[in-house]
Amino acid sequence: MNIILATLNAKYIHTNIAIRYLKAYAQPEFDPILAEYTIKDPSFNIVSDIFQKQPDIVGFSCYIWNIEETIRVVRMLRKVSPHTKIVLGGPEVSYDVHDWLRRLEGEVDYILMGEGEHAFKQLLFYLDGKIPLKDVPNLCYLQEGKVKIHAQAPKIDLRELPSIMRFEEDIPHISKRIAYVETSRGCPFNCQFCLSSIEVGVRYFNREKVKDDIRYLMEKGVRTIKFVDRTFNISRSYAMEVFQFLIDEHKPGVVFQFEITADIMRPEVIDFLNKNAPAGLFRFEIGVQSTNDETNTLVKRRQNFEKLSRTVTMVKEGGKIDQHLDLIAGLPEEDYTSFRRTFNEVFAMRPEELQLGFLKLLRGTGLRLQAEQYGYEYVDMAPYEIFANNVLDFNDIIRIKQTEDILEKYWNDHRMDATLEYLVQHTFETPFDFFQEFGSYWDQQGWSKIGHQLEDLFERLIEFLEFRHESQINIIKNIMQYDYLSTQKFQPRRLWWKQGLDSNELKSIYAQIKVNPSLVSDEFAAFQLTEKELFKHTLILPFSISLDGINNAHIKEEKGYLLTLFQKDGSPFFATIPQHKIQL
Numbered sequence: 001m002n003i004i005l006a007t008l009n010a011k012y013i014h015t016n017i018a019i020r021y022l023k024a025y026a027q028p029e030f031d032p033i034l035a036e037y038t039i040k041d042p043s044f045n046i047v048s049d050i051f052q053k054q055p056d057i058v059g060f061s062c063y064i065w066n067i068e069e070t071i072r073v074v075r076m077l078r079k080v081s082p083h084t085k086i087v088l089g090g091p092e093v094s095y096d097v098h099d100w101l102r103r104l105e106g107e108v109d110y111i112l113m114g115e116g117e118h119a120f121k122q123l124l125f126y127l128d129g130k131i132p133l134k135d136v137p138n139l140c141y142l143q144e145g146k147v148k149i150h151a152q153a154p155k156i157d158l159r160e161l162p163s164i165m166r167f168e169e170d171i172p173h174i175s176k177r178i179a180y181v182e183t184s185r186g187c188p189f190n191c192q193f194c195l196s197s198i199e200v201g202v203r204y205f206n207r208e209k210v211k212d213d214i215r216y217l218m219e220k221g222v223r224t225i226k227f228v229d230r231t232f233n234i235s236r237s238y239a240m241e242v243f244q245f246l247i248d249e250h251k252p253g254v255v256f257q258f259e260i261t262a263d264i265m266r267p268e269v270i271d272f273l274n275k276n277a278p279a280g281l282f283r284f285e286i287g288v289q290s291t292n293d294e295t296n297t298l299v300k301r302r303q304n305f306e307k308l309s310r311t312v313t314m315v316k317e318g319g320k321i322d323q324h325l326d327l328i329a330g331l332p333e334e335d336y337t338s339f340r341r342t343f344n345e346v347f348a349m350r351p352e353e354l355q356l357g358f359l360k361l362l363r364g365t366g367l368r369l370q371a372e373q374y375g376y377e378y379v380d381m382a383p384y385e386i387f388a389n390n391v392l393d394f395n396d397i398i399r400i401k402q403t404e405d406i407l408e409k410y411w412n413d414h415r416m417d418a419t420l421e422y423l424v425q426h427t428f429e430t431p432f433d434f435f436q437e438f439g440s441y442w443d444q445q446g447w448s449k450i451g452h453q454l455e456d457l458f459e460r461l462i463e464f465l466e467f468r469h470e471s472q473i474n475i476i477k478n479i480m481q482y483d484y485l486s487t488q489k490f491q492p493r494r495l496w497w498k499q500g501l502d503s504n505e506l507k508s509i510y511a512q513i514k515v516n517p518s519l520v521s522d523e524f525a526a527f528q529l530t531e532k533e534l535f536k537h538t539l540i541l542p543f544s545i546s547l548d549g550i551n552n553a554h555i556k557e558e559k560g561y562l563l564t565l566f567q568k569d570g571s572p573f574f575a576t577i578p579q580h581k582i583q584l
Helices: 017-026 043-052 067-080 097-103 117-127 168-176 207-219 236-249 267-276 293-298 305-318 336-347 394-412 417-427 431-444 454-467 473-486 503-515 531-537
Strands: 003-009 033-038 057-061 085-089 110-112 139-143 146-149 178-181 224-227 255-260 282-289 322-329 353-358 386-388 538-545 557-566 572-578
Touching: 003 017, 003 043, 003 067, 017 033, 017 057, 017 117, 033 043, 043 067, 057 067, 057 117, 067 085, 085 117, 097 110, 097 139, 097 146, 110 117, 178 207, 207 236, 236 267, 267 305, 282 305, 305 322, 322 336, 336 353, 336 394, 336 431, 353 394, 386 394, 394 431, 394 454, 417 431, 417 473, 431 454, 454 473, 473 538, 473 557, 473 572, 503 531, 503 538, 531 538
Parallel strands: 003 033, 003 057, 057 085, 085 110, 178 224, 224 255, 255 282, 282 322, 322 353
Antiparallel strands: 110 139, 139 146, 538 557, 557 572
């Protein structure tokens, strides 16, 4: 049989491990072909590619981000290749199978629920005439108009699963994609918005096999390895073993990402990482979701925010590990005011990234079953995002979305860290208010409908602050200029501000610096720049603040000039020249 295992990834850099587990488990009796596409690929092109492989069986891995695009492909494939058996699997179709089978009647032959390795192989044996249909577990299908659902198979022993990392066809892509590694399945927690809460208990893979796979990936040039365990640090001893292994055997330039539960991470583990992990080797993703105790109780989420904050703060102070924190807007009984408080409490920790997401009522989750109780209104197509609930109306959702847009553009991209720190400390009542007010203004100007370059971000922020009649606009502009120049490897051709110095002033300043570079600083004088280098690689502008404390918003006013030297290594050198040192 000619078997294809296909999926539509969100991006090319992603790698689907589900179809690789199915392929590895199906061998040696069967050898499916892997076919990965993206949701941006035209459906016609995907169908054409699959059709030309002349498959007898095609299995699609389905998720909330690809289900609608997958359905379009399935419907086209059914028309051009009616003899092909089409099988769906994955978390999006493992629940509400009655609904899926009715919706896709005549287009999909089978749906496999839940863990698929053993079930898919048994289905292949059936389709190859080796076993009866009744021996295929986890199978759902229509028979004479009635839905048939086979019993679930026992959970497989993960320690016996073959490696999914060694396929020859993957080798050319390893260095270009994120590699996903799974060391366990299941989650010990019971959060009602998450599919992981449905599976009881945590099962582990063979540790030495996992280590061998990681060694193999590093030998083949992988750049990013993401562990997909729902709570990587649920076992402290296991997490410490893996951390030590990665510290000892990592290759330069490789980054390892983990989803951790911060409030159960002990201080001694963080101390170990702060002392022993090379900077940039690890990255933590931490789901906070909400700091509202009532909300967390309602969704059965156990969380000690005090301990969580301790962990995040200790990691940040260590300076070795970037942290990505997640929030979810729209959880039960968290109204706009409460979410504003959640945002501010989490932002106070200054994570490197703060992801503001919106509740999605996933099929199979407890919250979807309780939708009526909390007054949820939501889109009835994937990803099932909410419009409103009994404490949040659609206008609230829009305002929070505006906040999220600015958060992504300005904070998570780290375009102007010093500026934002000053604004949230000195200009706006809270950080949330800055992001929300600016987001609302951004929408009102129609900027959401057009693209933007780096300079546009600065110009639009200045326009917004001028619209608010900010009294400290000149200080803020100076901080923004510093931020902008900090991101430049070379002297920029176009500045987003007017120079501010006329040509005669500029010539006079350069003439004095040329004669006496110590006017700038002894450190600057040590560069021993030639006259040509001085004019070609430096930029001077009027400046009214000191650089001391600029990165933590402790601003001291000091009239003078900012000199920026764009060094060969791409890092700018800054110095301020007090006004009294220059004779004009």
